[in-house]
Amino acid sequence: MNKLDFPGVRETLICGEGPGGLPIFIVPKPGYRKTYAMLAVQYGSVDTRFAVDGAWRDTPAGVAHFLEHKMFDMPDGEDALQAFARAGASPNAFTSHAMTAYHFACTDRFEENLRTLLRFVSTPYFTKESVDKEQGIIGQEIRMMEDNPRSRVYEGLLAALYGAHPIRLPIAGTVASIAEIGADTLRDCHAAFYCSARMCLCVAGDVDPARVEDVAGAVWPAARGPAVTRDYGAPNREASRKTASRAMEVARPIFALGALCAPPAPGTETLRFELLGELAMEALTGPASPLYKALYEKRLINRDYGYGLFRAPGAACLVAVGESPEPDAVREALFDEVARLGRDGIDAARFERLKRAALGARLRLMDVPEALCRLQADAHFAHARYFDALSLFDALTPEAAYAFLNEAFAPARAALSVVSPKADRGG
Amino acid sequence: MAEAVRLTVRPGVTLTALQTEQFKTDVLSLSLLRPLSREEAGLSALLPQVLCRGSRTYPDMTRLAARLEALYGARLEPAVRKKGEVQCVGLTADFVDGAYLPARPDQLRDMAALMGEILLDPAGGGEFLPAYVTGERAVLADRIRAERNHKPTYAVRRMLALMCAGEAYGAHELGEAHAVEALEPEALWAHYRAVLARSRVALFYAGPRPPDEAADIWRGALDALPRAASFDRADTRVVRTAAARREHEENMDIAQGTLILGMRLGVAAGDAQYPAALLAAAVYGGTTTSKLFLSVRERLSLAYYASAWLEGHKGILVVSSGIEAKNRAAAEAEILRQWTAVAEGTISDEELEAARLSLIHRLRAAADRPDRLEDHFLGQAAAGRTEGPDALAERLRGVSRAEVAAVAAGGAWDTVYFLRGEETHE
Secondary structure (H helix, E strand, C coil), X not given: CEEEEEHHHCEEEEEEECHHHCEEEEEECCCCCCEEEEEEECCCCCCCEEEECCEEEECCCCHHHHHHHHCCECCCCCEHHHHHHHCCCEEEEEECCCCEEEEEEECCCHHHHHHHHHHHHCCCCCCHHHHHHHHHHHHHHHHHHHCCHHHHHHHHHHHHHCCCCHHHCCCCCCHXXXXXXXXXXXXXXXXXXXXXXXXXXXXXXXXXXXXXXXXXXXXXXXXXXCCEEECCCCCCCCCCCCEEEEEECCCCCEEEEEEECCCCCCCHHHHHHHHHHHHHHHHHHCCCCHHHHHHHHCCCCCCCCEEEEEEECCXXXXXXXXXXXXXXXXXXXXXXXXXXXXXXXXXXXXXXXXHHHHHXXXXXXXXXXXXXXXXXXXXXXXXXXXXXXXXXXXXXXXXXXXXXXXXXXXXXXXXXXXXXXXXXXCC | CCCCEEEEEECCEEEEEEECCCCCEEEEEEEEEEECCCCCHHHHHHHHHHHCCCECCCCCHHHHHHHHHHCCCCEEEEEEEEECCEEEEEEEEEEECHHHCCCCCCHHXXXXXXXXXXXXXXXXXXXXXXXXXXXXXXXXXXXXXXXXXXXXXXXXXXXXXHHCCCCHHHCCCCCCHHHHHCCCHHHHHHHHHHHHHHCEEEEEEEECCCHHHHHXXXXXXXXXXXXXXXXXXXXXXXXXXXXXXXXXXXXXCCCCEEEEEEEECCCCCCCCCHHHHHHHHHHHHCCCCCHHHHHHHHHCCCEEEEEEEEECCCCEEEEEEEECHHHHHHHHHHHHHHHHHHHCCCCCHHHHHHHHHHHHHHHHHHHHCHHHHHHHHHHHHHCCCCCCXXXXXXXXXXXXXXXXXXXXXXXXXXXXXXXXXXXXXX
């Protein structure tokens, strides 16, 4: 196993390999009681159209998420959740635009739980009966998300920004799209994506790295998997629509503003892109910016206001999300502030302070095993290593941050999604 | 992990200190412990929001935020929490320990000093700046109103408010929106001066420094804190019985209904049977092997989620489920039936041990999360106790099936609340 030390932050990343070349990343956390393990698949909601060994196929929205639900079933009538429960672990899973991940945390019996994780994710078992039943459960989940204004406003934004990219579809799909998913769809997609070439295992905790590799060697199947090509449609550099709106049971309007960026090249460039995007948004609208104070004092935003860089395969945008009585005024103020930064520049001393704060935020995350594993999986799928981001700070300049903002904040590239209160109701 | 140590820093001011070198992040918090009441909740909740607008040295949010950036992105937040019938009002902070930073700055001393200044030396000198008060009262009122945006949380809150309408616990820890909007700067200032002197204060520190040193640093930061001759009492009354079961229903134009049930379990965190009560709640609805998860969700597909937990300070068991309105009667009947099974001791060895292991895991894993420990020990401080999660985990190991059933049999359903989707479309 390959051991990489990052002495500046006193962290170590151990890189190993399982059967079929399954990448294994371990971040030792001496003294931690909890061990966290995540098995991630580079298969998310955006992977609806792909070719397996040259044969193209289109799949309904929501397959990745549906698979996540059904993977826990095991052929012996057993449910992986029960196996984890018996060994005192807390398992869970999530599906994002870019990945599906299965994970557990435990304070005891780590190897037994790791075996369970590797075993159930590599064992497809789907019956018509159980798939039909799951449609009901996922249907409920979709309806729950439909009542969540934060999800809806974000979905509205992505659908407005992207006319063709499957990121425009909800992660779980729709009640109609999941009705098209059968046991065979799940089997095919599992065979295409759930293999060593498109997965990685990340572990953070007080573990013996050699044992992790041993357990993987004993349990994980050796197949590297077929060749897969993915298609996200023609990339768009302009927003498909400028606005999206919806009325819901909310007390005040909720907005999400997005501005398209050109997706970064893979590798360390992706890390640099994310860091620069984050610093640029801090400079534009972070709590120490003049814009934040002005918006807050006019009550155009409140402490729920958030902002940042969003990235998924083939897609990237800067976003600002919050509650506001006048979302259009927030949009206008953001564009005006980008113009002002163009005239006055981003203050160099302030930019150095923002770098300090960004470094601090990364250091804090290193205390959180869950975050470390997810960030490393994300970085790996972008052909990078998370800790390498730490060496990129010095080279970033205020001018580069401004250029980043200026490129994204062009009227043709931006969209504003708003969820407004339904008329004459509550509140 | 080292044991948490509780020290008295000044009269009525205690520090829970946890010396650990496990983390890069240090955690600090400061809470005034107030008796929760409808009259006072809004005033007390508004205080930390206004204080965080600015202090003497950092008189506006821009300068304060810049200071936090310079402290390597330290986070400092106003915090208002409800621990039983104690309203905990103050500040929480976390920040990278100086040992991990270039030039090794004394981040702990700097942050404690900043928190002390924010608490004791607000911008405006001998009064609050009126613009800060009018701005923050509007923001706070908006925040209270926005709670209905998130239906599952809103529904739990409504159920508890209806269930405890005649008790302090029924009050919202942020106050009522319309009352908060009417709060004036002068009244807030008078309240501020009074509660600073009359409140017990709970401090917390987790980080590498010895408890005595942390206490000295806090003592220095809070040197100007006025102290009265005696302090307002803040504790929680546990209601151990329910009258007749009450039902409430509300309509919203939403896709999914939310069914919430509340039970007087009659056992709270200070009681000997508390571990058995925790275990009963976990067997019933606390894990993916629980009765509610396996029956209501998995077997009957009546809900996307169905779970239960114990509000330990007040001794209330809460059940929450997301259902379609047409399934309401079936879901409710199943939820009640599963509790009866717990109370009758119809609990398999596997169910009992999985629930026990899950609870023990959660409690022991808390040692890896200083923010969770902070919240845990604030609850302990509010109740005048010092038990850490490890001690509670140990007590869970010996609980028997009969003890779980006995605690469950003593519970009485009190309130059923249904947030109904209108089902007029889709």
